Amino acid sequence: MLRLTAISQSYGSHRVLHDVSLTVPRGQLLCVVGPSGCGKSTLLRTIAGLLPVQEGTITVDGTPVTGVPDHLAVVFQDYGRSLLPWLSVRDNVALPLRRQGLRRAERRAAADGILARVGLEASARRHPWQLSGGMQQRVAIARALVVRPSLLLMDEPFGSLDAQTREDLEDLLLDVHRTDGTTIVFVTHDIDESVYVGDRVVALSPAPDSGIALDLRVQLPLERDQIATRGLPEFVKLRAEVGRTVRARNLS
Numbered sequence: 066m067l068r069l070t071a072i073s074q075s076y077g078s079h080r081v082l083h084d085v086s087l088t089v090p091r092g093q094l095l096c097v098v099g100p101s102g103c104g105k106s107t108l109l110r111t112i113a114g115l116l117p118v119q120e121g122t123i124t125v126d127g128t129p130v131t132g133v134p135d136h137l138a139v140v141f142q143d144y145g146r147s148l149l150p151w152l153s154v155r156d157n158v159a160l161p162l163r164r165q166g167l168r169r170a171e172r173r174a175a176a177d178g179i180l181a182r183v184g185l186e187a188s189a190r191r192h193p194w195q196l197s198g199g200m201q202q203r204v205a206i207a208r209a210l211v212v213r214p215s216l217l218l219m220d221e222p223f224g225s226l227d228a229q230t231r232e233d234l235e236d237l238l239l240d241v242h243r244t245d246g247t248t249i250v251f252v253t254h255d256i257d258e259s260v261y262v263g264d265r266v267v268a269l270s271p272a273p274d275s276g277i278a279l280d281l282r283v284q285l286p287l288e289r290d291q292i293a294t295r296g297l298p299e300f301v302k303l304r305a306e307v308g309r310t311v312r313a314r315n316l317s
């Protein structure tokens with residue numbers, strides 16, 4: 066379980082988060098929405114231990130976060146820069162396993178298993194620059210999953226992909242979430258996407274509030290379908306509710 070208690074973060078005199086408290090139960094897929102500059106990435110980087118906590122506390126399974134937590138993986142939007150171009154796809158995915166002391170054959174077998182999972186088994190020997198953007202982001206997701214993270218943080222991971230690829234990766238993420246029960250915090254500026262993939266949607270307010278404007282449970286069937294789910298009255302209602310809250314607070 067991830068627990069944030071009274072978190073406040075500033076850059077100099079610019080306060081970005083104020084008194085944010087949030088509990089994310091194990092296995093939940095939480096989406097964080099809000100306009101550019103409201104602090105979504107700051108929240109994610111703070112949870113990841115990449116920014117020091119200035120005020121408040123963050124715990125993962127009861128342990129305070131003081132650096133990068135164990136069993137954490139992060140996927141950023143910029144897949145192009147996150148992969149090492151001189152390594153094959155398989156070696157990119159296997160890289161995080163070096164720290165776990167696994168032998169080379171074990172690392173490769175684990176990487177191949179995850180690559181099959183994300184539909185890239187045929188590309189294991191290729192290099193990232195030989196792949197499309199969507200395939201590169203699949204590699205980045207595979208590299209995050211290979212460590213079997215208990216907490217997966219994603220910062221607009223599909224933001225720069227075309228619509229079809231984006232939908233495919235949303236469904237891949239849902240499959241991972243359902244199968245592995247990984248706790249996921251997923252930042253997006255796309256309200257539709259947040260309702261489609263989320264178990265829960267939290268909207269952040271920009272300054273001066275700099276807090277949580279909305280915290281909504283998504284009560285949609287677990288089996289989601291890009292066409293059918295988006296046409297459900299409940300989906301339309303939730304999307305409107307998030308959109309109304311965001312607009313009422315001038316969040317987008």
Ligand SMILES: Nc1ncnc2c1ncn2[C@@H]1O[C@H](COP(=O)(O)OP(=O)(O)OP(=O)(O)O)[C@@H](O)[C@H]1O
Nearest residue numbers: 076079081099100101102103104105106107108254
């Ligand atoms: N390293 C930094 N130094 C100073 N100010 C920063 C830094 N990083 C972010 N900011 C500022 O903090 C605010 C929040 O930024 P943050 O990136 O967390 O927002 P965001 O909601 O993720 O935005 P986006 O959707 O554009 O990625 C912005 O006003 C931004 O300019």
